[in-house]
Amino acid sequence: MSDTPVDADEVRHVAELARVDLDEDEVEEFATQFADILEYFDALDEVPEVDREDELVNVMRPDEVREGLTQQEALSNAEETEDGYFKGPRVS
Amino acid sequence: MSLNAFITKETVESDEDGPLSGKTIAVKDNISTKGLRTTCGSTMLEDYVPPYDATVVELLKDAGATIVGKANMDEFGMGTTTETSAFGPTKNPVDESRVPGGSSGGSAAAVAAGEADLALGSDTGGSIRCPAAFCGVVGIKPTYGLVSRYGLVAYANSLEQIGPIAPTVEDAAGLLDVIAGPDERDGTTHEEGADSDYASAADGDVDGLTIGVPTELVDGADEGVEEAFWAALDELEAQGAEYREVSMPSVEKAVAAYYVIAMSEASSNLARFDGVRYGKSGGYEGNWNDAFARGREEGFGPEVKRRILLGTYALSAGYHDKYYAKAQDARAWVKQDFDEAFEDVDVLASPTMPVPPFKLGESLDDPLQMYLADANTVPVNLANLPAISVPAGETDGLPVGLQLIGKKFDEETIIRAASAVEN
Numbered sequence: 001m002s003d004t005p006v007d008a009d010e011v012r013h014v015a016e017l018a019r020v021d022l023d024e025d026e027v028e029e030f031a032t033q034f035a036d037i038l039e040y041f042d043a044l045d046e047v048p049e050v051d052r053e054d055e056l057v058n059v060m061r062p063d064e065v066r067e068g069l070t071q072q073e074a075l076s077n078a079e080e081t082e083d084g085y086f087k088g089p090r091v092s
Numbered sequence: 093m094s095l096n097a098f099i100t101k102e103t104v105e106s107d108e109d110g111p112l113s114g115k116t117i118a119v120k121d122n123i124s125t126k127g128l129r130t131t132c133g134s135t136m137l138e139d140y141v142p143p144y145d146a147t148v149v150e151l152l153k154d155a156g157a158t159i160v161g162k163a164n165m166d167e168f169g170m171g172t173t174t175e176t177s178a179f180g181p182t183k184n185p186v187d188e189s190r191v192p193g194g195s196s197g198g199s200a201a202a203v204a205a206g207e208a209d210l211a212l213g214s215d216t217g218g219s220i221r222c223p224a225a226f227c228g229v230v231g232i233k234p235t236y237g238l239v240s241r242y243g244l245v246a247y248a249n250s251l252e253q254i255g256p257i258a259p260t261v262e263d264a265a266g267l268l269d270v271i272a273g274p275d276e277r278d279g280t281t282h283e284e285g286a287d288s289d290y291a292s293a294a295d296g297d298v299d300g301l302t303i304g305v306p307t308e309l310v311d312g313a314d315e316g317v318e319e320a321f322w323a324a325l326d327e328l329e330a331q332g333a334e335y336r337e338v339s340m341p342s343v344e345k346a347v348a349a350y351y352v353i354a355m356s357e358a359s360s361n362l363a364r365f366d367g368v369r370y371g372k373s374g375g376y377e378g379n380w381n382d383a384f385a386r387g388r389e390e391g392f393g394p395e396v397k398r399r400i401l402l403g404t405y406a407l408s409a410g411y412h413d414k415y416y417a418k419a420q421d422a423r424a425w426v427k428q429d430f431d432e433a434f435e436d437v438d439v440l441a442s443p444t445m446p447v448p449p450f451k452l453g454e455s456l457d458d459p460l461q462m463y464l465a466d467a468n469t470v471p472v473n474l475a476n477l478p479a480i481s482v483p484a485g486e487t488d489g490l491p492v493g494l495q496l497i498g499k500k501f502d503e504e505t506i507i508r509a510a511s512a513v514e515n
Contacts, residue, residue, distance in 0.1 A: 011401070018359060018404040019366075019381060020397055021389035030398065036460050037402060041348045044418035052424040059279035073143035077370035088368040089376065089383035 006034040095183045097202040098161040100129045106153045113156030118208035120199050121162040124243035125149050132245050133167040133177035136371045136391030146243020148254050148271045155270045160208050164198030167393045169216055169247045171195050172465050176395040186228055190449040193226030195219040199257050200227040210267050216252040217350050218469025221481035224257055225444035225493025228483045230264040231257045235501045236476035237282045240275035248357035251473040261511040265290035284501045293504040294511035299332030304437035306340040309468045313446040316487025321443045324484035324494045324513055331512050338433050342425040343471045349422035350470035351463055352406050352415045359403030426474045434499050439509050442468045444481040444493030478503045482510040
């Protein structure tokens with residue numbers, strides 16, 4: 001068994017963090033599956049420390065105005081708009 | 093009966109004259125096509141019509157290709173069978189009771205069935221090579237940074253590349269020539285590939301080539317797959333190549349590392365789907381967090397939810413060091429093992445998939461078993477390397493794929509070696 005057991009409460013908590021509602025059947029199913037999957041992930045405990053060779057370089061460019069989407073194009077997939085803005089649900 | 097290879101069947105002609113004039117091409121449905129619905133195989137994006145083309149789609153049009161539709165796929169690329177698509181599974185044209193592999197299953201099935209001459213897929217952990225192997229066609233996962241990801245709907249940015257699927261190695265290489273090269277809209281692209289001529293590398297000349305076989309990627313494979321694999325290597329040997337076994341202990345941890353990294357990146361990338369700018373909102377009232385959570389419950393299928401939640405878990409306070417940080421260590425270890433192996437050999441070879449194509453419905457109930465099927469493909473993504481899957485015989489009438497892995501930006505050598513497998 002994994003040393004980080006997952007129960008239904010933990011699945012509900014993570015689902016809340018991720019902003020994904022689940023029905024009760026899904027919570028139960030995920031709790032069982034997550035226990036298996038996380039136990040498998042525990043194999044990572046045996047990975048040795050490795051020097052990471054970072055070959056990464058920042059790619060920079062001047063910040064200049066270019067042609068982009070028109071306002072109408074940018075809004076074209078929004079379910080709700082108002083006066084040229086996206087309209088989302090209430091904040092509180 | 094239809095194979096259900098396409099989510100949207102629509103033809104976009106090109107007026108340009110180029111290397112792909114007269115060729116039809118299927119485009120995986122996570123690659124943005126201006127004015128043509130792009131769903132990612134998800135209910136969330138059922139009605140999403142991109143206002144712009146991905147860079148690779150611009151390049152296809154400039155090359156004269158005719159797009160014939162948007163290919164079916166596992167939802168957001170999350171699957172190994174194309175069964176997690178919200179638009180129903182695709183059937184394998186070789187045996188319609190079996191899956192075509194995934195996640196680019198529609199792309200590979202369309203090419204294998206002749207519904208398109210060529211296809212684009214995307215490969216985050218094997219999603220081009222797996223369906224190419226299962227459908228008996230050729231697929232290339234390019235070196236990370238060879239092909240622009242601009243306009244590819246992101247699943248796990250640090251791992252994924254767009255790549256070609258075709259009936260032959262030369263055709264796949266020719267399509268790679270069209271899409272490779274730097275793009276100012278993707279800061280991870282390189283100069284390599286700008287003036288490529290991969291197609292002419294498909295000359296079948298393997299005289300003097302040294303092939304390494306990582307024993308960890310052959311042991312435990314299905315018996316019929318293993319037989320076909322060794323027969324292909326013997327054939328290459330007869331053509332002048334030599335092979336030797338090598339050991340890469342890190343790859344035993346690759347599946348765990350891959351899934352932790354991919355799920356973590358997915359949990360962040362898919363946070364954008366809130367139904368406000370695009371996607372389904374569900375139209376719920378009330379507190380915005382509750383409204384988003386209810387809309388996302390409806391818009392995402394079970395595999396996508398599973399990965400978002402596990403990724404959120406792996407990144408959450410108290411677990412980040414245990415999962416995400418260790419997975420990054422494992423990734424560095426895998427890279428190191430590949431670097432060491434390539435000191436002695438030109439390419440590495442393994443079966444693309446350790447098993448023949450699954451029966452439809454066989455693997456859906458046990459997600460971990462499905463993840464383990466990716467054992468041979470995910471190390472390549474972790475190490476940012478190029479790899480090709482080429483048909484290498486059959487087992488019980490089902491296609492077997494041979495995977496050839498190359499050094500960074502050494503697409504020529506794997507294309508050359510793969511073309512010898514076709515001889």
